[in-house]
Amino acid sequence: MVKPLLLLSNQFIFMMGFYMVVPFLAAFMRDDLALESVAIGLVLGIRTFSQQGLFIVGGAFADRLGPRRLILLGCAVRVIGFVVLGVSRDFATVLLGACLTGFAGALFSPAISSLAASVGEARSRQGKETRAHFFARMAVWGELGAIVGPLAGALLLGIGFQAMALGGAAVFAAAYVVLHTYLPRTSPSEAPSRDNQWWRVFSDRLFIAFTLAHSGFLFSYNQLYFALPVEIRRAGGSDADLAPLFMLASLMVVTLQMPVTRRVSTISWSRSLFFGFALMALAFLAVAACAAFPAPAGPLRLVPAAMLVVLLILGQMTVRPVAMDMVPRFANGRSTATYYGALASAGGLAVLVGNVLLGPSLEHALAPGPGAALPWIALASVPAVCSLAIIPIVRRLALRSGA
Template sequence: MPLLSLRPATTLWTPVLPASQFIFNLGFYAVVPFLALFLRDDMRLSGGIIGLVLGLRTFSQQGMFMLGGALADRYGAKGVILCGCAIRVAGYLLLAFGQSLWTVIPGACLTGIGGALFSPAIEALLAKAGTHSEASGKRNRAEWFALFAVCGELGAVLGPVAGALLTGLGFRQVALGGAAVFVVALGLLWFFLPAAPPRRQAFSVLPWWTTFRQPRFVAFILAYSSWLLSYNQLYLALPTEIHRAGGSEKDIGPLFMLASVLIITLQLPLARLARRMGAARSLPLGFLLLAAAFTSVALFAPHPPLAGGLRLLPAACLVTLLTLGQMLLVPAAKDLVPRFAAESTLGAHYGALATAGGVAVLAGNIAFGPLLDTALVPSAQAYWPWLLLALFPLASALALTVICRALPPLTPS
C-alpha cells in the first residue's frame, strides 16, 4: 500500500484513479462554475466575449487531449499528470491576480492545458486497469468508469459549496482556493502513482493520425462531440437562465449539488442499465435526454419567472436532464473506445474523443454566446438559443443509432 511508505509507489493501486478524480473535480468545481458570473458581473463583459473565454478554456483542455494522451502513451502517465497539475495551478494564479481580459484569457487557457495533460492519462490508466480487472473476473471496465464518475461527483458536490463560500471574499480567493487543491493533488499523486518504465524509442506522432484513419471512429467522435458542447452549457447557458429567473451566483452551488447527488446515487445503476441495453440504445437515449434538457428551458424562456422557489424550476430541469443524459452515455461511450484502439494507443484515442468535443465547444460557445444574450430577459425571442442547442444532441442521437449497429470487435491487448 502506498500509504505505508514515504517513497513513490512502484505498482498501481487502481482506487487511486477514482480518488484522483475526486480531488480534480473538487478544485475544478470550486472555480470554473463561477467564472462566467465573474466575467459578466465584475468585468462587465458581453455574452460573446464570455463565450469566447469559456470556449478557449474548454478547447485548451479538450482540444489538446489528443496531445496529452499521446504524451502519456510515450512518456508514461505519472510525469504528464504531475505536469498538468502544476500548469493548472499556474492558470488559477493568473485568474486570481489578473486585472484585465488579457490576463484572464491565458489564465483560462492554462487551466485547460493542465487538464489536457492529466485527464487522458488518468483515463488511459483506468481503461488498462479496468481491462485487466474484467479479464480476471472482477469489476468490469464500464463499472470502473462509472465509479470514476461517482468519485468525481463527490468532489463536484463539495467544489461549488466551497466556491460559493469564498465568493463573498471575491473571485481572487475562489481561484486561490482552487490552486491550493491542485498543489495538494500534485504532492499526493507524486507518492501514489508508479513511474512508467523507461522507453528508448523516439517519440512518434503516428498514434495521433492513426485515430483518424478509421472512418467509423471518426464518425463516432464527431457524433459524441455534441455531448461536451451540451454539458458545457452548465457554465455558459445555465448562468443565463439564472439571470432570467432573477437569481444570483448563490444559486449555482445548489444546482451543481443537485447534479452531483443524482450522479452519486444513480451513476452505477444507470451504467449497469446502459450495459444491459447496449450502446446502440443507451447512447441515443442519452442524447435525447440532452435535447430534452434544452427544450424544457425553451418552454419557460419567453415568460416571466415563476414565483418563489419555482423560479429555478427551468434551471433545475436543465441540470437534471443533462445529468441523466450524461450518466447514460458517457460510461458507455468510453467503454467503446478500446474497440477501436490497441492498448498502446488508448491515450491518443481518448484524446481524439475529447479533442472533437473541444472543437465543438469552442465553435459552439462563439456562436451561442451572443445568442444567449437574447435569453437574459423574457422575450418572444428568448427560446431560440435553447431550441438551437437542442438540435445538436438530437442529431447525435440519430447518428449514433446508425454508427453503433455494427461496432468493431474489441482489440486484443
C-alpha cells in the first residue's frame, strides 16, 4: 500500500513546481511575446485541454499499466515541457511547451487521484478519516506547495520567465527521483486491470451528466489564470499583484479546507455542490458590479480581484472534495482512474471552448466602461446553470448507490 505521507509530499512538490510557472504564463505571452488575448486564451485553453481534456487517456493507461509508470512518465514529460517554455521565443514554441506541460498532467494526475482514493478508502475502513477528508488533506498539502511556488516565481520575476520555467523543470526532476525511489512498484491499487474497458465509462448516462455539470467547476476555477489578470489590468495593477493574490488563495485552502470539508460533510451532496457553484457565480458577479467604474487609488483598487479570488476558492474548497469522493461511487467497484480522467476531460474541453469564445469579450473588460461588466456576467452564468443541474444528478446517484 502506498504510504499517505508519500502522496501528500508529492502533492506539495508538484504544486510548487506548477505554481512557479503557470500563473505567470499569460503575462509572459502578453508582455514579452506581445500576443493578443485570443492567442493567449488559445494557449491557456489548449494547455488545460491537453491536461484535463486528455485525462481519460492517462486514466485508461493507469488502469491498464498501473499508476507508478504513468506518474513517472508524466514527471519526465513535464520536465521537457518546462524546458521548452524556458527557451520559447514565439507563439509556436510556447504553444508546444504548454501542450507538453499539460499532457504531462494528463499522464500522472488520474493515477495520483486513483491512488489517493485507494488510500482514503483504506483509512476510512480503519476509522481514521473519510475519503473526502483525505482528498481535502491532499488539497491542503498541494496549496502549501502553491504558497511556495508563486513566491519562488516572484523572486525569479526580475530575471525573466525563462528562469521560472527552468526552475519548475528542476522541481519536477527532483520529484521524479523521489517517486522513482519511494513509490512502491506493486500495490493492490497498482495492479493492472484488463477486464475494465475504458469505454464503459461512457455507458453510464448519469456519470456523463455529472461530468458535464462538473465541467463548469474547472472552467470557473481556470479563470484565476485567464480572467483575473484582466481585472488586475482594469484596476491599474501590474503582474506583480498576481503573486500575493495566488498566495491568498493558497493560504485560504491551507487554513480553511479541512473546516470547510468537515462542515459540508454534515449536509447532503446536492446542497454542498449547489452552494459551491453558487459561490463561484457570485465571484464573477462581484467583479461585474465594479467593472464599469474607475478603480480607486491605492490598494483598494484590488478589492474586486481579491473578492474574485476569495469566492472562487471558497467554491473550489466546497466542490472538489465532495466531487472526488463521489467518483468511486459511480465506478461501483471498477477501476477509478478512467472515471477521474473522464471527469477532468470534460472540464478541459469546457475550458478550451470557453476561453476561445470569451477571449474577444474580455478585451472589453480591460478598461472601465458600460460594457465591461458583460463578460463577467457571462462567466457567472456558467456555474449558476451548473448549480441547478447538479441537484437532480446527485439525488439520483444517492438513490442508485443507497447513500
